[in-house]
Amino acid sequence: MLAGIFIVMCRYGWLQLVQGSELAERMRYQVGQDYLVQSPRGAIIDRNGRELAVSTMTKSLFVDPNHVENPTQLAADLSPLIGKSEEEILEDIKAGGGFVWVKRRMEQSEYEAVRTLIRDKGYSVCLGFRDEAKRYYPNDVLAANLIGFVGTDDKGLDGIEQAFDKYIKGEVTESFLYTDRQSRPILDSIFARHGYQGDRCKTIQLTIDSAIQFIVEQELDRAMAETGPIAITCVAMDPKTGEILAMASRPSYNPNRFWDYAPEVWKNRAVSYIYEPGSTFKSITAGAALQEGIVSPNQIFVDPGYVMVSGKRIQNWNGASFGTVTFADVVKQSLNTGFALVGLDLGAEKLCKYAKLFGFGEQTGIELPGEEPGILYEPEEMVDSDIATMAIGQSIAVTPLQLVTAVSAIANNGVLLKPHIVKMIKNANGSTYSETKVEEVRQTIDPATDKTLVGLLEQVVSSGGGKKASVRGYRVAGKTGTAQKVNESGTGYSEGRYIASFCGFGPVENPQIALLVMIDEPSGIFYGGQIAAPVAGRIFSQVFRYMRIEPSDAPLAAEDEFSEEVGEGDALISSIGNDNAPEPEKIPEPAEVPEGSVVVPDFRRKSIRESARVASEVGLDFESSGSGFGANQSIAPGTVVKKGTRIKVSFTP
16 A cells, blocks of 8 residues: 555656646646737827727637648638638648638628638637737728828838837737637636737827818819829928828828738828929028018019029019019019029028028928938039029929928918927827927027018918919918929929929918918929919818808908808818718798797808808807807707797807
8 A cells, every 4th residue: 555655656746746847738738728819009090089090809810731631621611701712721721830821800700700610610620810900090091191001910011100100009918718629718708808908009199180181182182183293292280389280192092901002102292202392482582581681572673584693594484574573572473583683692501591490401300201301402512503593492302391391480480390290199098198299499580570571471372473372351371383393314304394382371360270282293284373372272261161260351241252162161071070971951941930030040061150140140149069060959940939049059070
């Protein structure tokens, strides 16, 4: 008996001490298996909390080739369920090893079908699932070039997704689950969540306003159809904070299926494309000349129609002479001759100095990948012809973002701000991880000089070359541009290839938005004042209404014309966040209305200002809540009520 006990104890010691770890590991994999659990990627939202990019958890299918008994049969069974050819599945199996992906980020219907197949045919020894996050962009093309996209390994590959990958990338943790013979987790409602690290993912809140972004992109689509260019870029900025309100390019792509598009389309042209700005740069030249006291608004110029500088002929846009003009006329009519002479008076050093003060020749530092610094001469390398051409916006290369940032400084009393597109980064519990503050870069020109410059630029829109960017009832300032494109060899300009643009801001008395519209190689008419300014004007008019900016003068004088001008924009704005918003039904007028009574109008889809006017006209006491456009009203349209009755209307963006 003692001998038997001794043998048992020795055996127990052998199993427990010598083979204990090995046996425990074998037992572990008989009753369960390790799972890699991935948390979903953090969301990207706009300034108002609307989702621009979200993640959902999906199942991905893998195969263990070492345990596949009949590859041909397995491929035949899987093929119709996952939309993959038998040949492709066989290639996966032939890859060998213990783990090969078969189908990643499956649809729920695919997952259910494969799960049933595994259960019915006993494929659990060779097939299995892993949880993976799938990125989804609910607005499809909206802000695609800005947001970017995510690759198959949850890695941001462009835009915000790339720039903030370390903050929003989902984490992968290992978790052991007890499973049944079909490899299904036992009590998975409890254990399948073990190791889930979703609380570590952060949310990126952008400065973008989805409604303004929508307005901009709709107008870019319209301009693409009307002008037939190779590309269009638009940037909208808050000149008082440096916040980017919208940034868009055409052509664009759908990040949900980015692989269907050429890589060239993925680029964010607002930060990665450099071009000669043409006459839009004259705003900077004018500011420099005013600051240095070289010119004054009423200074007299004699315009001969062209000037010769170092053997180069510089002429006006139409080749004509404007005779005796003031500097205000030079700016308003965008006369190349006047600006060339002003540039020569400034000289290379001062012209380059002010270009740098306004941020040209260096990156703005915005939180986006691929930003170009532009191209700027060194003063000592410039000859007179370089100075004259730079003064009119040639011989310098800028990005759209640099230009709108510089014009925003003019709108902001001469103070240059660092542009930013990320408002804050939030923790999973909603607390603030970091917040972007307004950052002043430098004072470019004195406030008094800046005020004079703004007055000149306002004349450009009110009665000059930028008149088509004007908005009835509002004061807008800006400058148009029509620049030739440099040829492929870089030795001169291409015949018939132009970039038309407009860059401005409004309302002048309290600037809320600075805007750049750049149209690259339009077909037919190519002047910025003819094709870029109207696009800017339509965007301005819709954004002013959306932001509920009161007109600068005659508040209600031109409501009918104004409504007609932006009627299409009203429909665009009201559909934000509700792509399937139904048209309000027609409300029949009652046959008789008693004296002292009125019929309640339909306030749906009307702005607050328009609703207040209509209520006042019919004699109702009007009360509003919210912002945007009419959604609900306390008394149904068509109802007969006494005059003076209070009606409450709620408004939504």
